[in-house]
Amino acid sequence: MIAARIALWIILQALIVNGLLFFGGAAAPQLHLFPLLLIPLQSNKFVWLGGLATGGLALDIALGTYGLHLLAATILAICLPVIHGAFAPREGYEVSDMGTVFGLGPRWVLLTSFLASWIYCTAVELISASQFHLFGAATLRGLISAVTTALMVVVLQFLLLRRPKRKRN
């Protein structure tokens, strides 16, 4: 199910989102991160690494940007456990905890999504720029893309995820 969701969002990203101009081209949101950030928090770090790398590679194949997203996804996979650890509740994550607005709250999702997409987008922009004199503009573009992506992830979670039913006593 998770794999199918990831594949779907990669197709969406490649066919639709990537062709859209956000803020006159100042931002390039990476919406394929949306399903990737929904991987269960207690998963093994190899699962995160494998999921993100596969997603990045698939997007590379779809867009013809061979290596670009794979590199960014690998860098994100290294950083993601740190991000999750930084925003973990005092007692730690529960096995059933999901990184959703209904599970850990909008604030948690917004912050973790922003940091994750900031790392990812900045990596993509910097690698694409490849020149030192373009790094400033690339960093700014990465920041705007990250903000856009994080906001869209929160909104999408509200729109697409179902609120868990409360148990009746």
Place this chain on the structure above:
Amino acid sequence: MRNLVLLAIRNGYVLAVLALLGIGFTMYFTHHGAGRSAFFRQTGSIAGQVQERRADWAVYMDLDEQNERLVGEVSRLRIELLSLQGRAGDARGDRDSTRTGLYNWSVRSGKVVSGPVGSARRLWLAKPGADAGLRRGMGVLWNGYALGVVQDVSDGFSRILPLLHVEGGWSGRLGRDGASGTLSWDGRSSDVMWLGGVPRHVEVVVGDTVFSTGFDGVFPTGIPMGVVEGWTGADVPDFVDVDVRPLVAFDRVRFVHFLEDLRLEEQRDLMDPDANPQTSAQ
């Protein structure tokens, strides 16, 4: 092998990350000509600066070797100059030409392996040895100045008795035409040697050079040995001891030249006719 596998398993995550980064960069630079060229243009300038620094550093580190070669070359040229002076004087018919040259002397280059300075009884070790034709009794020069004599040789090395050795005694002369005496060292200060046996009536001038006499067959005539610093009254009433500062910078000696008198055998035969009756008959 098992440990290697265990190590790989233990660090599997790091290895996986590195592998993915490697694959990513390889794919990116393989498929993106612009990115590749831009990346290498940027890294190329950094690499160029690093290489330049590295080259500068290598040159700096190589200076010692270059300096060594230059010192050896200067030393060789000085010896060559001495030899040419002798030949030129001989060609002019200068009767004193043999006093200032290495005419009829063969010269071989060498290098000091160990040369303790300030030790009263330590001998020096130099290369080469008997394999290169060195033998006992050959004089040793440094930059054209008298340094010592070969005391013994092995196949590859030679042992040198330096001027600064309490057992040494060297035949020296005050100036080119002055009185001769025996130059020796008492083992105290490496700056002062003594030229003994100088008659009291001889005028000793501070600053005069002490040259080799050539009497001992170790050095040719006129090789500079030291500079007169002063003189003191000797125990013997008719003679004085002249203070001589050696010209060799003993702490900087690296390259030396070995001298061989090509007419030494002839001189010995003449001095000792019984050893070679054929020569005496002629």
